[in-house]
Amino acid sequence: MDNELADILIIDDDTAVIVALNKALKNVGRIRFATDAKQAFNMIEESYPDLILLDVELPDVRGLEVCTMLKNNPETENIPILFITSHTEMGFEEKVFDVGAADYIGKPLQPRVVAARVQTHLDYHRAISLLEKLAHTDSMTTLYNRRTFDEQLIIESKRARREQEPLTVVILDIDEFKKYNDHFGHIEGDECIKQIALSLIECAKRPSDLAARYGGEEFALLLPNTDNVGAKLLLTGLLESIQALNIQHAPDTVHDRVTVSIGYKVLDPVTETMVSSDDWLIVKEADKALYQSKRNGRNRITAFTDLNEENS
Numbered sequence: 001m002d003n004e005l006a007d008i009l010i011i012d013d014d015t016a017v018i019v020a021l022n023k024a025l026k027n028v029g030r031i032r033f034a035t036d037a038k039q040a041f042n043m044i045e046e047s048y049p050d051l052i053l054l055d056v057e058l059p060d061v062r063g064l065e066v067c068t069m070l071k072n073n074p075e076t077e078n079i080p081i082l083f084i085t086s087h088t089e090m091g092f093e094e095k096v097f098d099v100g101a102a103d104y105i106g107k108p109l110q111p112r113v114v115a116a117r118v119q120t121h122l123d124y125h126r127a128i129s130l131l132e133k134l135a136h137t138d139s140m141t142t143l144y145n146r147r148t149f150d151e152q153l154i155i156e157s158k159r160a161r162r163e164q165e166p167l168t169v170v171i172l173d174i175d176e177f178k179k180y181n182d183h184f185g186h187i188e189g190d191e192c193i194k195q196i197a198l199s200l201i202e203c204a205k206r207p208s209d210l211a212a213r214y215g216g217e218e219f220a221l222l223l224p225n226t227d228n229v230g231a232k233l234l235l236t237g238l239l240e241s242i243q244a245l246n247i248q249h250a251p252d253t254v255h256d257r258v259t260v261s262i263g264y265k266v267l268d269p270v271t272e273t274m275v276s277s278d279d280w281l282i283v284k285e286a287d288k289a290l291y292q293s294k295r296n297g298r299n300r301i302t303a304f305t306d307l308n309e310e311n312s
């Protein structure tokens with residue numbers, strides 16, 4: 001919602017309240033309204049609002065239940081919800097906060113107080129979202145950062161074991177990048193890293209795929225539900241798309257265009273037991289495969305299983 005007017009959803013069956021809130025918030029955001037819970041859920045599904053103002057008493061479902069449902073859904077749990085209420089009895093405030101509401105606004109409505117409270121929660125929500133984005137992404141490439149990769153690796157390896165699905169981890173590294181930097185300079189080096197990052201984003205297309213900058217000129221991919229055949233196909237496409245970038249390399253390099261070396265490991269529930277106490281083993285094995293790609297001449301893909309075959 002950066003630089004855009006906030007999207008505020010009012011859920012209330014009282015027309016007078018909707019009109020009053022609309023007037024109070026006209027400079028704060030773009031207003032949508034629903035008069036019952038069913039209509040509200042349809043509107044939320046259409047596009048997630050930045051903030052919800054919710055009546056305690058709705059014709060179909062109680063406001064507290066609506067709030068609980070939204071807070072139990074990972075897609076909507078972070079939307080701030082402010083209750084509109086004329087309830088003044090003891091314990092009511094606690095109930096509102098118990099179901100995860102951000103705040104409540106008492107009736108009769110005071111327009112300036114409503115606008116100030118809503119603005120405060122929008123600013124707070126915007127700041128938290130920005131901090132979360134900064135904490136999880138690499139600012140230079142917009143890829144996820146290593147911390148996010150590490151967190152997701154634990155989650156996805158647990159899921160793969162539980163659901164008996166394959167999981168592929170890929171590590172890749174730009175070839176002879178020191179020579180590129182030494183020849184063209186660090187600014188050009190950064191541009192080269194950004195272009196490789198874009199190729200990764202294009203190749204890892206599934207919503208569950210995760211592309212990360214793992215270190216300086218090193219990247220990682222986490223590909224849930226991807227077996228060896230799928231991994232090979234995707235990585236061959238990646239190698240080709242990086243070759244197609246046609247970035248001239250420094251003199252005295254093995255390849256005259258910028259290339260990458262790739263190593264990967266598939267945890268396959270059919271061929272091996274996935275019980276391992278070391279979540280990082282899969283990364284270490286993908287890394288070993290990467291170094292085999294380097295040793296074999298770079299600009300190539302090596303699976304960890306290929307190493308075992310080479311050694312046998």
Ligand SMILES: Nc1nc2c(ncn2[C@@H]2O[C@H](COP(=O)(O)OP(=O)(O)OP(=O)(O)O)[C@@H](O)[C@H]2O)c(=O)[nH]1
Pocket residue numbers: 173174175176177178179181185186187188189190193215216217294
């Ligand atoms: N421009 C730029 N360079 C970086 C960045 N991060 C790491 N590097 C450079 O990447 C280079 C990596 O060099 P090495 O680890 O020696 O490996 P290499 O030259 O790529 O050789 P191989 O990995 O064996 O193919 C170093 O010169 C780092 O300074 C970055 O963010 N920007």
